[in-house]
Amino acid sequence: MNHDAVLEQKKIMESEWGGGKAPFGVSWRKYMMWIFIVSDAFTFGAFLAAYGLFRVTSEAWPNTYEVFTAFPLIPFEAPMLFVAMMTFILICSSFTMALAVSASYKNDRANALKFLGLTILGGSIFLLCQVYEWYHFIHDGASLTGNPWGTPLFSASFFMITGFHGLHVLSGLILLTITALKVKRGFYERRGSYEGVEIVGLYWHFVDLVWVFVFTFFYLL
Amino acid sequence: MSKQEHGKKVYIKVWLWLLAITIVGFIVSPLGLPGWLHNSLIILVALMKGGLIVAYFMHLKFEKISLIYSILLPLILLIALAVALLYEGTTRFL
Amino acid sequence: MASEHAVGTVEHHKETFISKYVFSYDHKMIGKQYMITALVWALIGMALSWIMRIQLAYPAEQMPWLETVLGRYAEGGILAPEYYLAMMTMHGTIMVFFVLTAGLIGTFGNFLIPLQIGARDMAFPFINMLSYWTFFLASVIMLLSFFVESGPAAAGWTVYPPLSAIAAAIPGSGAGQTLWLLSIGVFIVSSLFGSLNYIVTVLNMRTKGMTMGRMPLTVWAIFIAAILGLLAFPVLLSGAIMLLLDKNLATSFFIPAGLYIGGELLSYEGGSPILWQHIFWFFGHPEVYIVALPALGICSEVIATYARKPLFGYKAMVASLLAIAFLSFIVWGHHMFVSGMNPFLGSVFVLTTILIAVPSAVKVFNWLATLWRGKLHFTPAMLFAIGLVSLFITGGLTGIFLGNAPIDIQLHDTYFVVAHFHFVMGAAALFGIFAGIYHWFPKMYGRMMNNTMGKLHFWLTFIGIYLIFFPMHFMGTTGVPRRYYAFTEFEYTMQYGGMNEFITIAALITGAAQIIFLINFFGSMYLGKKAERNPWNATSLEWTTDDPMPGHGNWKGEIPMVYRGPHQFSTPEGKEDYVMQSDNTGFEGLEREN
Numbered sequence: 086m087n088h089d090a091v092l093e094q095k096k097i098m099e100s101e102w103g104g105g106k107a108p109f110g111v112s113w114r115k116y117m118m119w120i121f122i123v124s125d126a127f128t129f130g131a132f133l134a135a136y137g138l139f140r141v142t143s144e145a146w147p148n149t150y151e152v153f154t155a156f157p158l159i160p161f162e163a164p165m166l167f168v169a170m171m172t173f174i175l176i177c178s179s180f181t182m183a184l185a186v187s188a189s190y191k192n193d194r195a196n197a198l199k200f201l202g203l204t205i206l207g208g209s210i211f212l213l214c215q216v217y218e219w220y221h222f223i224h225d226g227a228s229l230t231g232n233p234w235g236t237p238l239f240s241a242s243f244f245m246i247t248g249f250h251g252l253h254v255l256s257g258l259i260l261l262t263i264t265a266l267k268v269k270r271g272f273y274e275r276r277g278s279y280e281g282v283e284i285v286g287l288y289w290h291f292v293d294l295v296w297v298f299v300f301t302f303f304y305l306l
Numbered sequence: 307m308s309k310q311e312h313g314k315k316v317y318i319k320v321w322l323w324l325l326a327i328t329i330v331g332f333i334v335s336p337l338g339l340p341g342w343l344h345n346s347l348i349i350l351v352a353l354m355k356g357g358l359i360v361a362y363f364m365h366l367k368f369e370k371i372s373l374i375y376s377i378l379l380p381l382i383l384l385i386a387l388a389v390a391l392l393y394e395g396t397t398r399f400l
Numbered sequence: 401m402a403s404e405h406a407v408g409t410v411e412h413h414k415e416t417f418i419s420k421y422v423f424s425y426d427h428k429m430i431g432k433q434y435m436i437t438a439l440v441w442a443l444i445g446m447a448l449s450w451i452m453r454i455q456l457a458y459p460a461e462q463m464p465w466l467e468t469v470l471g472r473y474a475e476g477g478i479l480a481p482e483y484y485l486a487m488m489t490m491h492g493t494i495m496v497f498f499v500l501t502a503g504l505i506g507t508f509g510n511f512l513i514p515l516q517i518g519a520r521d522m523a524f525p526f527i528n529m530l531s532y533w534t535f536f537l538a539s540v541i542m543l544l545s546f547f548v549e550s551g552p553a554a555a556g557w558t559v560y561p562p563l564s565a566i567a568a569a570i571p572g573s574g575a576g577q578t579l580w581l582l583s584i585g586v587f588i589v590s591s592l593f594g595s596l597n598y599i600v601t602v603l604n605m606r607t608k609g610m611t612m613g614r615m616p617l618t619v620w621a622i623f624i625a626a627i628l629g630l631l632a633f634p635v636l637l638s639g640a641i642m643l644l645l646d647k648n649l650a651t652s653f654f655i656p657a658g659l660y661i662g663g664e665l666l667s668y669e670g671g672s673p674i675l676w677q678h679i680f681w682f683f684g685h686p687e688v689y690i691v692a693l694p695a696l697g698i699c700s701e702v703i704a705t706y707a708r709k710p711l712f713g714y715k716a717m718v719a720s721l722l723a724i725a726f727l728s729f730i731v732w733g734h735h736m737f738v739s740g741m742n743p744f745l746g747s748v749f750v751l752t753t754i755l756i757a758v759p760s761a762v763k764v765f766n767w768l769a770t771l772w773r774g775k776l777h778f779t780p781a782m783l784f785a786i787g788l789v790s791l792f793i794t795g796g797l798t799g800i801f802l803g804n805a806p807i808d809i810q811l812h813d814t815y816f817v818v819a820h821f822h823f824v825m826g827a828a829a830l831f832g833i834f835a836g837i838y839h840w841f842p843k844m845y846g847r848m849m850n851n852t853m854g855k856l857h858f859w860l861t862f863i864g865i866y867l868i869f870f871p872m873h874f875m876g877t878t879g880v881p882r883r884y885y886a887f888t889e890f891e892y893t894m895q896y897g898g899m900n901e902f903i904t905i906a907a908l909i910t911g912a913a914q915i916i917f918l919i920n921f922f923g924s925m926y927l928g929k930k931a932e933r934n935p936w937n938a939t940s941l942e943w944t945t946d947d948p949m950p951g952h953g954n955w956k957g958e959i960p961m962v963y964r965g966p967h968q969f970s971t972p973e974g975k976e977d978y979v980m981q982s983d984n985t986g987f988e989g990l991e992r993e994n
Contacts, residue, residue: 098608103611104609104962110370120377124596128634128635131679131682143670173328183363242653245641287364297359380631383730386729398674
C-alpha cells in the first residue's frame with residue numbers, strides 16, 4: 086500500500102463528509118425537519134400554483150378588497166384590515182418563538198417557557214381569527230361550491246388553502262404545547278440539549294412563512 | 307451543532323423590519339399603481355419577508371453553505387411548476 | 401460528534417414476538433415486511449392482469465369459472481366492461497405504488513442502507529416502523545375498495561378527472577375512487593416517512609471512512625430516489641386533496657363547466673381537467689424514476705460483483721443518476737402532448753425529455769463496459785441484472801420515439817405505450833427486485849436460494865416478457881388503442897385476434913413461472929443451504945457482519961471502518977480477487993489514531 090493512499094485516508098477521516106460526522110454540521114433531527122419543510126413547501130406550492138392557474142383562467146375573479154372587509158366590533162368596512170392583523174399576530178408569534186429558542190439555548194428555562202407560552206397564545210389567537218374569518222365568509226354566502234362575488238373557484242380555493250394552512254397551525258400548536266410541557270418538566274435539560282425546541286421552532290416559522298405567501302397571493306394580489 | 311449565537315437585539319430588529327414591510331405591502335394596494343408595478347411590489351415585499359424569516363428566525367443564514375443549497379435549490383422545481391401552469395393558463399384555450 | 405453516531409445502538413432487551421416481527425424497529429425486519437407485503441400485492445396485480453388478458457384473448461366467450469372467481473364482476477361468465485376498466489386501474493395502481501415503489505425502495509432502502517453504509521439502524525427507527533404500518537394501512541384501504549358496492553376505481557391509474565371525479569360517469573368513480581384517493585394519501589405519508597429516514601441516514605449515519613464517493617451504487621440510487629419521493633409525492637397529495645373535494649364536496653377544481661351526464665347539465669363551473677394532468681405528471685414522471693433508480697443501482701452493484709470487475713465509471717454512474725433525477729422533474733409535459741398544449745411548451749418538454757437519453761445511455765454503456773472481458777458468474781442475480789440491461793435498452797429506445805411530440809401524437813394511447821412502459825418501468829424494475837432478492841437473500845435469511853430454480857425462473861420470465869410485450873409494439877404502430885375492453889368492433893383491430901391470444905398464453909405461462917420463484921423463495925427460507933458470511937465474495941459492508949443473518953444492531957462488535965471504494969474486484973492488491981471496503985491492509989495503525 087502506498088503512502089498516498091494512507092494520506093488520503095487520513096484526510097478523509099478528518100473531513101466533514103468522511104463518515105461518522107454530520108456533514109451539514111446539524112444533527113439528523115434538525116436536518117430531517119428541514120427536508121420535511123421542503124417537502125411540505127411542495128404541497129403548498131402545488132396548491133398555490135393551481136390557484137395561480139385558476140386566477141389566470143377565470144374571467145371573473147372577485148376583488149378581495151371588496152370581499153374581506155369585516156372587522157369585529159367595527160361598524161364600517163375596513164378592507165383587509167383583519168387579515169393584516171392576523172398576519173401581524175403570526176409574525177409576532179414567530180418572533181416570540183425565536184426568543185424562546187434563544188432563551189432555551191442559554192438554559193434559561195423560565196424565559197423559554199414564557200416565550201413558548203406567548204407563541205402558543207399568538208397561534209391560538211390566529212386560529213380564532215381564522216374561525217371568525219371563515220364564519221364571516223360563510224355567513225356572506227360563500228361555500229365550497231359557490232359565492233356571491235364571482236367564480237366558485239374563488240371560495241373553493243380560499244377554503245382549501247387557508248384550511249390546509251389552518252391545519253398546519255393547529256398541529257403546530259399541539260407540537261408547541263408538547264414542547265412547552267417537556268421544557269417545564271426539564272426533559273431537554275436532562276438530555277443536555279435544547280435542540281427539540283429549535284426543531285419545533287423551525288416548523289412554526291415555516292407555518293408563518295407559508296402564511297406570508299398565502300396572504301400575498303390570495304389576499305393582496 | 308449550531309448555536310443561536312445572536313440574542314434578542316437581532317430578533318427585535320428583524321421583527322421591526324417585518325412589521326414595516328408588512329405595512330408597506332398593506333398600503334401599496336390602495337395607491338392605484340399600474341398593475342405590473344403593484345404586483346411586483348407586492349411580490350417583492352413577500353420575498354423580503356420570507357427571506358427575513360428564513361434567514362434569521364429559521365437561522366438558515368448561519369448554517370453551512372451546503373445545507374443552504376440543499377434546502378433552497380429544490381425550490382427551483384416548484385417555480386418550474388408554477389411557471390408552466392401560469393403559461394398554460396394564459397396560452398391554452400380552456 | 402461521537403454521541404451523534406451512537407444514536408440507535410442496540411439496547412439488549414428481551415424481544416417479544418410483537419416487537420420482533422410485528423412492530424419491529426429493526427430496519428432489516430421492516431425491509432422484509434415491505435418485501436412480503438409487496439410480494440402479496442404482486443400476486444394480486446398479476447391475477448388482475450390475467451383476467452384482463454383472458455378477456456382480450458377471448459372476448460364475449462362465456463367462461464362460467466370466471467363468475468365463480470369474480471362473482472358479480474363477471475355475471476354470466478363474461479367480465480363486464482366497467483369491471484375490465486376497474487381491473488386495469490387496479491393493476492396499474494397496485495403495480496406502480498404497492499409493488500414497484502414499496503417493493504423496491506421500501507425493501508432495499510430499509511434493508512440495505514444501514515448495512516451498506518455501516519450504521520446500526522436507521523436514524524429514526526420509530527418513524528421507520530410507522531412508515532411500514534402506514535403503508536399497510538394504505539394497502540388495507542386499497543384492498544377494501546374491491547368490496548364496495550360499485551367496485552374499485554376504474555378511471556385508470558392516472559385517475560384523470562372528470563371521469564374519476566363524477567360518480568355518475570362510471571361505477572368505479574363512486575366509493576371505489578374515494579377509497580383509492582384515501583389510500584394513496586396514506587401511502588404518500590408512508591413514503592414521506594421513508595424518504596426522510598433514508599436521506600438523513602445516508603447523510604449523517606455513515607461509518608468512519610465511508611465518504612459519499614465510497615457508497616455502493618445501490619445506496620446512491622436509493623438516496624436519490626428518496627429525494628425524488630420527498631419532492632414529488634407532496635404534489636400528488638395536493639392533487640389528491642383537490643380531487644377528493646371535487647368528488648365528495650362538489651367543488652370544481654378539475655371539472656369544467658358545461659358537462660352533461662345522461663342529458664343533465666352538471667353544476668360544476670370553471671375548473672380545469674388539464675390542471676390535474678399537470679399536477680399528476682409533475683409527480684408521475686419522477687415517480688417512474690423513484691421506481692427505476694433503485695433497480696438501476698442494484699443492477700450496477702450486482703453486475704460489478706458477478707463480473708468480478710470494478711464498476712466502470714463509478715463517478716459517471718452517480719452523475720447520471722443525479723442528471724436523470726433532475727431532468728425527471730422537468731419532463732412531465734411529455735405525457736400530455738395530445739392535450740392541446742401550446743406547441744412551444746411542448747417543444748420545451750421534447751427537448752428535456754430527449755436529454756434524458758444521454759444519462760441513460762451513459763448507464764447502459766457503463767454496464768456493458770463493466771461486463772466487457774469480465775469473469776462472468778451467471779448466478780440468478782447476475783442473469784436478472786443483465787436481463788434488466790436488455791429490457792432497459794428495449795424500453796429506452798421506444799422512449800425516444802414517445803418523447804418526440806410529432807411521433808407521440810400518432811402513438812399516444814396505443815399499445816406502443818403499453819409496451820414501452822412495461823419494458824422500461826414495469827419489467828426492468830421487477831428484474832431489479834429479483835436481482836436484489838437473489839443477491840441479498842443469504843443476508844436476509846441466512847440461507848442460500850436454489851441456483852437451478854433461479855436460472856429456470858429467469859429464463860422463463862425473460863423470454864416470457866419479450867413474448868408478451870414485444871408484439872404490442874406492432875399493434876401500437878397500427879393504432880390499436882390501449883385500455884379497450886375488446887377489439888371486436890373495428891377491422892384493423894380484429895386482425896390482431898390471434899396475436900392477443902398469443903400474448904395471453906404467454907402471459908399465463910410467464911405468470912405461472914413465478915410459482916418457481918415462490919417455491920424457491922419460501923422453500924429456501926427453511927430448507928436452503930446455510931449461507932456463509934460472504935457467499936458471493938462481495939466487497940460492501942453488509943457482508944462483514946458477524947452472523948450471516950445479522951441481528952438487531954447489525955455488528956456485534958464495533959462497526960467496521962472503511963478504507964476504500966466499493967466494487968473493488970480483481971484489483972492488483974490483495975490475495976483474493978476482491979478487496980472488502982473494510983479491509984485495512986496497508987492502513988494498519990490508522991485506526992488507533994482515531
